[in-house]
Amino acid sequence: MEYRSLGQSGLKVPVLSFGAGTFGGSGPLFSHWGTTDVEEARRLVDICLEAGVNLFDTADVYSNGASEEVLGQAIKGRRDAVLISTKASLPTGDGANDWGSSRSRLIGAVEKALKRLGTDHIDIFQLHAFDASTPVEEVVSTLDQLVNEGKLRYIGVSNFSGWQIMKSLAAAEKHGWTRYVANQVYYSLIGRDYEWDLMPLGQDQGLGALVWSPLGWGRLTGKVSRGKPLPEGSRLHETADFGPPVEDELLYRVVDALQEISGETSKTVPQVAINWLTSRPTVSSVIIGARNEEQLRQNLGAVGWSLTDGQIARLDAASAVTAPYPHFPYRRQEGFARLNPPLAG
Template sequence: MDYRRLGLSGLKVPVLSFGAGTFGGSGPLFGAWGSTDEKEARRLLDICLEAGVTLFDTADVYSNGASEEVLGAAIKGRRSEVLISTKTALPMGDGPGDYGTSRERLIRSVEAALRRLGTDHIDLLQLHAFDAGTPIEEVLSTLDGLVRAGKVRYLGVSNFSGWQIMKSLAIADRHGWTRYVANQAYYSLIGRDYEWELMPLGLDQGVGALVWSPLGWGRLTGKLQRGQALPAGSRLHQTADFGPPVDDERLFRVIDALNEVAGETGKSVPQIAINWLTSRPTVSSVIIGARNEDQLRQNLGAIGWSLTPEQRQKLDAASSVEAAYPYFPYRRQEGFARLNPPAV
């Protein structure tokens, strides 16, 4: 297992981490992902640790806290062997204090997460979404206090825009508060918007990416093929509307390229899609999920080998998409590109 620094922090994280969204799954979204119970979670944890996967990611909103509870039970007795990442901000109820990142909500959410996880500290706390209703100074001063109290070790964000991250970093620097070192972001061969603004920001500011949904909400599992109907057992029947839309022609262009590389390497389509991500700038760790042991072992096979430059170029070309303004001139026009060379 390759271990990388998380942004400019001193924290070393494995290039593959495990997403516990399937733990205790319930509801239309998380129930479709999986419903791993405590016994199954322990077995998956065993396999992860044997392979060197030490970072486990969850969130309070995953099955209304059940994911944290199952993960907490699975790590009991071996807390020192693992890193725990969790997230908060999204609604956990309908009350006025049940969502957001106010001081009151953050402190209460962290205390609740610690109880569910059965631990005295969270290794990485990430804000699940930007809260436009709470001053950034209030958010950051509260988070800094949680770090100083030893309840949280490192801080990150998820689903933030570039300006929201940059403004937060500037305010943290001004006051000497703890900085964000992680950005948990959607990034895949069929979702490369991360490269337009968030990747250059990560390079400039030392914010490492934790990639979620590396298989494009299940579209790059190898089950979808050009000219064929969606398989009856695909979770896309339940989850397609939750993810960003993907143009069919571009999707199948990427799948065709993945199939070609699979034929050349003997690796599976998802293994190739994940491996491609591990070589991208700013990527500290790719979060993989699994509903069972076989699926986990398949995903773990995404590392320990390399794509050739020609294979990477083939995947890059198939997945390329025109950047939105104001980014596209820097991609297409030589004069603009000379001033701002692309990150990839």
């Protein structure tokens, strides 16, 4: 397993990490992701560690905390062998202080997460969304306090826009507080919006991307293809509305290219899709999920080999869309491109 620095930090993370959203699944969304119990979770953790995957990602809203609880039980007795990533900020109840990133909420959320996970520290703690109702100084100073207390080791964000990240980083810079080093983002061959603002920001400011939903909410699993209806058992029947929309022609164009390269490499469609992501600039780790051992072993096969430059170029071309203003001139006009050259991998 390849290990990479998490942004401009000293923490090394595996290029593939495991998403524990399937652990303890309940509710309209997470029950369709999976319902992995503690015994099954231990087996999946065993397989991950054998393969060198030691980073496990969860969140307090995943099945109302059950994901953190199951993960905590699954790693019991081997805490020093793993890295835990979790998140907070989204609503966990109907109370006035059951959502957001206020000092009160964050301190309470971290204490509850530590208890559910059965640990005294969280390796990577991320804000699950930007809280416009709380001053960034309050948020970042609270996270800095929790880092200084040893409860958090590294901090980051998820689902933030570029200006929201920069405003937070500016506050940290001004006051000498702990800076974000991670940005957990949606990124896939059918969702490349990350590249327009957040990727250049990440490279400039030293944020490593932790990529979630690398298979485009299940659209790039190899079960969806041009001219065929959605398979009966596909989770997309229940979860498609939770993810960003994808135009049919873009999806089928990408799937066509994936299928061709799958045949050339003797790798599966999802393995090719994940491998493409590992070659992208700023990507520190791609979070893979699995409801069972077979799915996990297949996803682990996405690394340890490389696509050719030609194959990457074909995937780039198949997945390309016109970027919104003010980004599109950079791709079309030589003068703009000279001022803003493509990012290096």
